[in-house]
Amino acid sequence: MVGIYGTIGTSNEFDQVKEHFFFTGDESPTLYKDKESSIYAIFHDKKEAKSQPVEHDDINIFIWGEICGHGDLKKYTSRKELERKFTDAEYCRILYDKFGLNFIHKLNSNFAGVIVDNKNSKTHLFTDRLGSRPLYYTKSSEDSLIFSTSIQAVARHSDYDIKFVKKFLCQYLTTYRVLGLYTPLKNIRKIHPGSIFTFNHKTGKINKRIYWKPQYKPLNKNFQFFVNWFTKIFDDVMYDRLDENKEQGLLLSGGTDSRLIANYLKNQKFFHINERMNREALIAKKVSTATDNEFHFLKREIDYIPKSLKKVAPIMNFISPFIQAWAIGFSNELNEVDTIIHGTRADVMLQGYVLPLRYIPFSKIPLKLEKKNIYNYIEHIENDNPKYINFDFRLKNSVSIDRQLNQINGIKYGDLKNIIQYGKIYPFSNLKNLLNVEQFNQINKSYSPFEDNRILEFTQYFPSKYQIRKNVVKQSLNKKNRKLSKMIHPDSLQPSYRTELIHDIFQFIHSNLDFVKHHMKDQGPWPNYSKIMRRTGYAEKSITQNKEIFNEFDYLDYNNALSMVKKDSEYRHIHQIHIILSFLEIYNNITR
Numbered sequence: 038m039v040g041i042y043g044t045i046g047t048s049n050e051f052d053q054v055k056e057h058f059f060f061t062g063d064e065s066p067t068l069y070k071d072k073e074s075s076i077y078a079i080f081h082d083k084k085e086a087k088s089q090p091v092e093h094d095d096i097n098i099f100i101w102g103e104i105c106g107h108g109d110l111k112k113y114t115s116r117k118e119l120e121r122k123f124t125d126a127e128y129c130r131i132l133y134d135k136f137g138l139n140f141i142h143k144l145n146s147n148f149a150g151v152i153v154d155n156k157n158s159k160t161h162l163f164t165d166r167l168g169s170r171p172l173y174y175t176k177s178s179e180d181s182l183i184f185s186t187s188i189q190a191v192a193r194h195s196d197y198d199i200k201f202v203k204k205f206l207c208q209y210l211t212t213y214r215v216l217g218l219y220t221p222l223k224n225i226r227k228i229h230p231g232s233i234f235t236f237n238h239k240t241g242k243i244n245k246r247i248y249w250k251p252q253y254k255p256l257n258k259n260f261q262f263f264v265n266w267f268t269k270i271f272d273d274v275m276y277d278r279l280d281e282n283k284e285q286g287l288l289l290s291g292g293t294d295s296r297l298i299a300n301y302l303k304n305q306k307f308f309h310i311n312e313r314m315n316r317e318a319l320i321a322k323k324v325s326t327a328t329d330n331e332f333h334f335l336k337r338e339i340d341y342i343p344k345s346l347k348k349v350a351p352i353m354n355f356i357s358p359f360i361q362a363w364a365i366g367f368s369n370e371l372n373e374v375d376t377i378i379h380g381t382r383a384d385v386m387l388q389g390y391v392l393p394l395r396y397i398p399f400s401k402i403p404l405k406l407e408k409k410n411i412y413n414y415i416e417h418i419e420n421d422n423p424k425y426i427n428f429d430f431r432l433k434n435s436v437s438i439d440r441q442l443n444q445i446n447g448i449k450y451g452d453l454k455n456i457i458q459y460g461k462i463y464p465f466s467n468l469k470n471l472l473n474v475e476q477f478n479q480i481n482k483s484y485s486p487f488e489d490n491r492i493l494e495f496t497q498y499f500p501s502k503y504q505i506r507k508n509v510v511k512q513s514l515n516k517k518n519r520k521l522s523k524m525i526h527p528d529s530l531q532p533s534y535r536t537e538l539i540h541d542i543f544q545f546i547h548s549n550l551d552f553v554k555h556h557m558k559d560q561g562p563w564p565n566y567s568k569i570m571r572r573t574g575y576a577e578k579s580i581t582q583n584k585e586i587f588n589e590f591d592y593l594d595y596n597n598a599l600s601m602v603k604k605d606s607e608y609r610h611i612h613q614i615h616i617i618l619s620f621l622e623i624y625n626n627i628t629r
Contacts, residue, residue: 038352038479039064041101041151041172042077042190045160045238046181049075054190057351057626060479061368069097073238074153074160081482084124091126093133095156100125101186102148102170103484105277107132107140110270110494115277141233142248145277145490149186158238166249168230168464169488170478171354175225180241188354191225192627199627203592204435210616211420213469214356216436217446221355229448230464250451251459251493255500260507263499267387268513270495274486275301278378286374287330288364288477290562291320291527293511294380298486299328300518306374309562310335310364316560317527327520335367337564343575349472350622352479357472358615359622360566368480377483381474386487386496389504391461391468393417402541403505408457411440418461423613425587425598458501508537527561566611570602576614577602583621 038060044050051068058064058079065086069076078099080086090097104125106115116128123131129150132140138161141150147169152161162172162184174184177196185191192199199222206221208214218227228234231249236242256262279285279301289295289307299307307330309321318334325332342360349362364371371377384390393407393414407417412433419432436446443450448463450456461467477483486492503509515522515534522534529535529543570576580598587595598617601610 038187039079039081039101040170040186040190041079041099041149042185042187043075043151043160044181044183044194045074045236046241047177047183047194047196049077050194051075051077053193057187057190057193060351061372063372069099069153071153071155073155073158076151076153078151082124085126088124089126090153091124091130093130095154096133097153097155098126098129098133098150099152100129100148100150102150102165103146103482103488104128104144104148105484105489106145107143108145109143110491113145113273113491115273117277138233139248146484147488151184160236160238162228162234162236164228164230164232166231166490166493167462167488168227168466169474171356171464171466172228172234173220173225173354174228174234176241176243178241180238182236187352188220188222188225189351189623189627192222197225201590204430206590206620207426207430207592208432208435209355210426210613210620211422211430212418212432213358213612213616214466214471215446216418216467217448217464219437219446226447227464227466250449251455251463252451252497253454253458254497256498257500260503260509260512263495263503264509264512264516267492267495267499267509268516270489270491271297271486271513274489274491277489278484278486280376283375284373285376285378286371288377288379289321289324289332290380291317291324292380293508293514293526293533294383294487296324296521296524296533297383297510297514297517298378298380299324299330300514300521302378303329304331306331306333308333308335308367308371310337310367311562312337312564317562320524320527323524324521327524333370335370337366339569339572341366342564342566342569343573346575346579346618346622349476350626352475353472353619353623354466354475355620355623356466356468356475357470357619358612359472359619360615361470361472362476363473363563364480365476371477371480375482377477377481379474379477379483379485380487381485382487383485383510385462385468386492387499387504387509389501392501392504393457394505402538402545406457406501406505408453411438411443411445411453411456414453414456414460415445423598423610423617424601425594425613425617426592427594427597428592458496506537508540511537566615570611570614576618579618579621583625586621586624 038058064079065083066079067086067089090099108114141163147165149170149172150163173188173191183191183194202223205215209221232247235244286306307325311318322332349359349365394403415433511533523532529540531543587593
């Protein structure tokens with residue numbers, strides 16, 4: 038498993054951590070030790086591992102992520118202009134020479150990093166603007182620190198006494214993540230997104246400097262203005278990332294987001310995961326052929342999901358149910374290319390997926406944006422309690438809210454507009470499906486072009502009315518490649534260039550027709566989870582084998598969890614079952 042692990046002022050316990058961090062077996066580690074600090078960093082790229090840490094005047098720099106340039110929409114420098122001969126860490130040293138510690142403000146894309154400053158006896162931990170690769174930390178004593186990109190690595194340190202916080206564990210079990218800076222584990226927190234976290238080795242004091250916050254300030258322009266602007270930005274984004282000297286593999290669905298990326302690729306491998314060559318798969322194959330790329334069909338068998346539960350356990354960070362790691366079973370195939378490209382995050386960045394919307398009853402057709410107050414926003418996130426939580430848990434009672442500062446669980450948003458627009462992505466760990474990106478980080482070098490500072494800045498000016506009623510990605514595809522745009526979308530069976538309202542209406546019609554024909558689960562990219570659970574019995578087996586874990590928590594009911602699996606023939610609570618299975622696997626990992 039790739040990532041960063043470190044200790045300051047306490048034993049490093051690298052021998053225990055090594056086993057946890059090797060996920061595919063092909064990772065390349067690097068080790069740093071001085072009198073006060075120990076850091077263990079693991080990478081997919083041997084050259085990257087060999088170059089880290091990069092030294093500069095008694096300063097050591099570690100960086101894990103995807104760095105493709107620096108700057109913003111006003112003034113941006115592509116990394117291509119400095120050539121690709123530099124590793125990520127060497128590139129950071131070049132920027133450090135020029136900007137000092139403020140180089141972090143300018144880095145583009147997603148990353149987590151560490152700078153050990155021996156001259157001043159300080160260590161700086163930092164993340165990208167949205168904290169897309171979360172860093173977790175705990176103080177094991179007044180002058181010691183344990184930190185990692187894996188919460189499980191922090192929890193397994195002998196200095197840490199594993200204890201769960203009831204309200205935060207229930208928050209995870211009901212909403213599939215813990216909002217803000219908290220985690221289900223007592224005294225383990227996340228580094229603030231877009232910040233520099235500084236630990237003083239001598240005093241044990243912590244200083245936090247937030248270098249970026251989202252500011253929603255929509256422009257009063259027509260939709261075509263934003264289509265043209267976004268298309269220009271996306272051209273630049275793809276220019277930064279495409280490397281003709283490397284083989285790149287695209288995770289291709291039948292939808293529009295990955296289709297837009299496909300437009301920029303030729304003679305590369307396109308992967309589609311499914312049970313059979315259904316409607317979604319056939320459209321994906323058609324896109325591959327139209328863009329002169331190789332189509333590779335990766336077939337999920339009936340035991341794919343049960344096997345994934347065990348395989349994904351080491352990389353879970355109490356964010357998302359395990360099924361969000363939907364490609365994890367094809368790690369070997371996805372390692373055949375140099376880089377994986379995926380289209381995730383277009384929906385949350387540009388298409389209103391994270392906005393608190395009210396829908397027309399019994400449909401997914403948006404009616405209006407809910408924007409009453411901060412408490413109304415929390416209610417929008419809340420889900421029904423699973424039966425295995427044996428008390429009346431309410432999300433609003435478990436969240437720390439400061440209405441004056443518009444603060445939720447340690448994150449200050451400034452005003453309600455910013456909460457509505459960015460509450461579910463700032464930090465990215467507020468996303469209940471973050472694991473679907475974390476899986477790719479662990480499988481191979483990977484990126485989504487939608488995770489780019491320029492696109493993030495674009496969202497600050499992009500009106501929510503267009504996110505709800507329009508689709509800038511579909512219209513950008515229409516502008517770039519009319520042939521691909523004319524191909525139907527697998528959900529609506531309408532050409533991609535059609536308006537969102539048309540897509541919403543026909544998607545509603547066809548999903549219900551498919552339901553009547555018993556094909557709703559079989560025409561899209563996702564498996565029929567209920568059918569798999571019934572046929573394999575893996576959920577019942579997991580809960581039965583972990584009965585003792587339920588006994589550790591007086592608010593979790595084993596019998597109710599088991600009855601949800603055994604008696605609910607329709608599996609109406611499938612996601613609630615998935616999340617408790619995820620928790621049981623994480624618990625076993627950190628306590629064994």
